[in-house]
Amino acid sequence: MQTRNISNACLNRLPVYLSFLKNLPKGEYPCISATSIAKALDLGEVQVRKDLSAACGSGRPKTGYDTDVLISSLESYLKYNRKDKVIIVGTGKLGKALLDYDGFEAVGLNIIAAFDNDPAVYGRTEHGIAIKPITQIKSFCAENGIKIGIIAVPDIFAQEVCDRMVESGISAIMNFAPVHLRAGDNVCIKNENIAANLALISKSVN
Amino acid sequence: MQTRNISNACLNRLPVYLSFLKNLPKGEYPCISATSIAKALDLGEVQVRKDLSAACGSGRPKTGYDTDVLISSLESYLKYNRKDKVIIVGTGKLGKALLDYDGFEAVGLNIIAAFDNDPAVYGRTEHGIAIKPITQIKSFCAENGIKIGIIAVPDIFAQEVCDRMVESGISAIMNFAPVHLRAGDNVCIKNENIAANLALISKSVN
DNA sequence: GGTATATCGATTTTTATATATCGATATACA
């Protein structure tokens, strides 16, 4: 159950284990072994066991892990039980799609506001979320204790938006613009470039 | 310029280098050194040099790499010059957003058709792309030489759609459903779980 | 033209990650 010495690669596998467990037929597997998880996910069984031991308690020999306990351990380790508020900047095509996306709730996240720099969209509502002027971001984040932000603006504005976010107290940023963002070490930035990712896997096709 | 011995981590950095180079002020940097790229992107200079040498020719001492040559080398290595056709299955919220997304063209990809299993949407058009019945996927892929597919359907249908794609000759799949897909070794599958990724980076906030 | 230097590529070292091995243990089953 130690929280350190957990590799980044492992951290990325934990959500995979979790969704696999959640997708198991209800009640059919009260217990599950690292071996069978590994087989189902095409991973090494030792790796699975090691990963799980980093995040959860121990399994029992012969039977494995209690499925429900394992699920809630993972959820708790990944903090899916929290209810954190998120803001998004940029309400173009991608921004709208993310506002519309309903997958955040399951991981304990909730987009509560959107910001843009185009006066034409101020006050408009996308999927129940009002679009505000970017100038209000700092006061809004302060009032609502926002720590997490999503950047969905064109490349050239991304760094500027990032700076504003950091200045507003945000310390975790997911960036969809294909540019490298600079921020202090206390800020965690994750870049998502869907097109580039698709291009990478497509490299292999003849 | 050797094409082997290139690590996955490196492969993921190449698009970062490329977008950095493309975002440089026009004409201001005819040459650029690995050192300065590294500094700008917060990476080790040796790593940058090694990455670039894997994908491109050599730079010249004292001046570095010719910027334009470097850009086109990377584009060519990443095959951004190709014109590959892509299909998408699932035209719900996410599917529509992806159809609407305009970032694929820049990496040489082009979504030319969408499929769904809901008769209510057959024949409807999303952003100029007609939605077809899923049953037509095989013939369509055969006729159009499709090798790349995107899965944007609910979890429970993902594996079934994956099987259909493979059967249709598709060998590169980007999967947005949070489930592990099984396919032959010759099929390259990349899972994208935006919510889980955001949750991971949010773990750090207090 | 000569020299100092920034940059390169190659090699080595260190670190991180994944895999394999081994003894221990709790459960299933005779």
Added chain:
DNA sequence: TGTATATCGATATATAAAAATCGATATACC
């Protein structure tokens, strides 16, 4: 109740990736 075995956790080995080191070289500058 006793034994065989699937599974566990821990340790050790192997592999992969990142970082450091070093000599070589082409360019800038004197």
